[in-house]
Each structure stands twice: as structure tokens, then as C-alpha cells.
Amino acid sequence: MSDAHAANRREDLRLITGRGRYTADWSLPGQLHASFLRSDRAHALYDPGSGQLLTGSFSDYFMPRAGLIPDIRLNDHPVPSKTNVLGAKGVGESGCTASLPTLANATLDALWPLGIQHLDMPFTPSKLWHAMQAAKTG
Amino acid sequence: MFEFNYLQAKSLSEAATFVAAHPDAKLLAGGMTLLPTLKQRLAQPSHLVDIGGLPELRGIEVKDGKLALGAATRHHEVAASAVVRQALPALAYLAEQIGDPQVRNRGTIGGSVANNDPAADYPAAVLALGATIVTTRREIAADDFFQGLFSTALKDGEIVVRLLFPLPQRAAYVKFPHPASGYAMTGVFVATTKTSIRVAVTGAGPGVFRWSAAESALAKKLDPSALDGLAVNAADMNEDFHATREYRANLVKVMAKRAVQKLLAS
Numbered sequence: 001m002s003d004a005h006a007a008n009r010r011e012d013l014r015l016i017t018g019r020g021r022y023t024a025d026w027s028l029p030g031q032l033h034a035s036f037l038r039s040d041r042a043h044a045l046y047d048p049g050s051g052q053l054l055t056g057s058f059s060d061y062f063m064p065r066a067g068l069i070p071d072i073r074l075n076d077h078p079v080p081s082k083t084n085v086l087g088a089k090g091v092g093e094s095g096c097t098a099s100l101p102t103l104a105n106a107t108l109d110a111l112w113p114l115g116i117q118h119l120d121m122p123f124t125p126s127k128l129w130h131a132m133q134a135a136k137t138g
Numbered sequence: 139m140f141e142f143n144y145l146q147a148k149s150l151s152e153a154a155t156f157v158a159a160h161p162d163a164k165l166l167a168g169g170m171t172l173l174p175t176l177k178q179r180l181a182q183p184s185h186l187v188d189i190g191g192l193p194e195l196r197g198i199e200v201k202d203g204k205l206a207l208g209a210a211t212r213h214h215e216v217a218a219s220a221v222v223r224q225a226l227p228a229l230a231y232l233a234e235q236i237g238d239p240q241v242r243n244r245g246t247i248g249g250s251v252a253n254n255d256p257a258a259d260y261p262a263a264v265l266a267l268g269a270t271i272v273t274t275r276r277e278i279a280a281d282d283f284f285q286g287l288f289s290t291a292l293k294d295g296e297i298v299v300r301l302l303f304p305l306p307q308r309a310a311y312v313k314f315p316h317p318a319s320g321y322a323m324t325g326v327f328v329a330t331t332k333t334s335i336r337v338a339v340t341g342a343g344p345g346v347f348r349w350s351a352a353e354s355a356l357a358k359k360l361d362p363s364a365l366d367g368l369a370v371n372a373a374d375m376n377e378d379f380h381a382t383r384e385y386r387a388n389l390v391k392v393m394a395k396r397a398v399q400k401l402l403a404s
Contacts, residue, residue, distance in 0.1 A: 040317060045379055054378075054379055056178070057174065057178065058318060058319075059174070059318055059319035059321075060318055060319070061318060062317045062318040063318070124317075124380060124381070125314075125381070125385070126380065126381035126382050126385040129385050129388065130382065130384070130385065133384075
């Protein structure tokens, strides 16, 4: 059905209590720590043959947990951007922007003596082991 | 989840009657495998027969040189039991490594053994220690009990009642946990008695298995270096997106060496 008339909508004032809060306005202690943790998978995985979802539950899809995060200390060092008059920058993904390249650099630093200069995430134990085996035999 | 009927058994014999009367019934103890399976609609039992609270399935005691654990004993109870810690500390340690606190406070040893998940921890201990599985009908030796991927010697309607672990001279368990599930990516349990050494591997293959080449090598020389020249066949190992079969084959050796090291230090 196509009808150009706007719905004659009425708010139910009983539901407007003013008690709600926008989650974007919350800042809990240690909240930023959570954004450093990543799953070892950036996306869902399907079996290409059967179409079966392989990451169908948290027993297959790795969910990062608070207990896995090491002690990290966060310091603020704000530097205004020079590209706009406000000096503003987007920091929406501040945690993973730093943590992923840090992890990648640390991993490659460890593998460098074997001659490994490039490796794509995820750095699963299995993938690292194969890369090391290939470097040793190759 | 599909619809089912819930039946709480008041005794083991009543549970057996329920299961006999309803061929599509499933036994429920801790439910740590069964409930997620139901939630994902991977099973559709007509009835759930709850045996988790039966006194006949409980109890931890050492008798005649064996540690007896009731099938409904929860992982946390095994991990925390003074009796188990004293008589068979490697088993208490193993129980402490299972899943997470929620799973350990619900899951039972009987459920784990009857389910025979290829990556479950307990089957490695049961097989390496040569335990006996006591059911409502008979006693089954560990070597005959586990029959590969989710298969056991249990017949329809047969219920695991108790596990009897002969006390070893020394024993040790080491596992590499799966990052997502906490199951064993590979776990190795090593146990020595006066006359034998047994090595059982879980998580790596399609079912728990004894690594007989390692047993022979360790019988000659009980040291991690005895395993240096050995390897399990990668083609027999499991593979998934977490780890290749070659990686798992390597893990078997690494975990076995660490288990022997731990056993020697115990």
C-alpha cells in the first residue's frame, strides 16, 4: 500500500519520563580498556562448501574477556589537529587504533630473526607456528 | 529451543524407567552441553529426565586403592575436594581447568564422560588412568568405553553411575586451551603405575586416544627427551579454522613433553 499521508502519530506521554540516558554520555571507570580487546576474528566465518556458519556461538567465535587484558596504563596527550580551525580529531576507535598495530609490530619484531617480515592478522598460535615452520625450512 | 517435557527422577531406577518409556528422552545432569545444544535446536528430545540431584550419583571417596566419584559430581567439587587433591591431585587440577566458573559449577563428570566430546578434558584422565565406568548395568573399562567422536560403549537407557580411578604412582595433565571455548585444543594426561605408563590425548583427534609410541618410549626412559624422535600422524588429527592438523600434531608432542616434565616434578 502506498499512501502519501503522514501517519497521525501521538506520543504516549506516560512513557516520556526523562529518566533515560544516552549511552554515549556514559564514561565508566576503565571503559577505554574494553576497546583495546579484540576477538581474533574480524568477522563471521562460513564454510565455503556447505554455507554452514562456523562462528555460530561463543564456543567458536572468540569473545574477548576482561580477564585477558594485561595491566595497561593510559595517559592523555592531546595535540590539536592543524587541519581544521577547531583543532578537532575523530577518536572514535582510539583503543584499537593503537592496540592492533602495536600487537602487529611486537609480533613481527619477535619473528624478524626468522626472516618473517609480513604476516596478516589474526595471529592465531596455529598461524604463527606455520609461519615459523615455513621460515625454518624455506 | 523446541518444546520438551521435564521429568525429575526421584531415584536411579525411576530415571531408568523414564528413559525406557520414552525412547526420545535425554538425561539431564549439569546440562552444560545439552542445554546449548537444545538452544541451538540441534536436538529435539521428547523428555528431559533430570538426574543431576540424585544422591545415588554423588559422593567422593577413596576405597580399596581407588578414587570413586559419583557421576553427578560437579567439576568444581572435584577441583575443591580435599580427598581428590590428596589422592589424585592431577585430576583435581584437570577439573579446575575445565571451561569457566559457570561450567565448573554445573557440569558433571558423568555427563562429560558420557558425552565424549573429542575436546573434553575428563576422557584423557579416564583413559590414562585406566578408570572403570560403572553404569546401571555393568562395569566398562576405559579402553573399551570411548569409541570416537561423541560415541561410547553406553547402550540406550544405560546410565553412568560412578567412576573408579585406580590411584597411580604419579600423574600429570597439561592442556592448551581453545581460546574461545576453553576446551582442550590438545590435552595430554600421563600416568604411571608400578607396571605401566599410559599417555592419553584429548582435543587433537576425533576422539580421545592413547599414544602408544609415547608409552613405549617413556617405559624405556621416563623423560621428556624420550619423545624427541616421535610424532603423531597429522592426517589423523582434527582441523578447524582455529588450528590446522599439523599444528595439533605438534601440540600433542609439546603437551606430552610438558606433562612428563610436570609428572617428574610432582
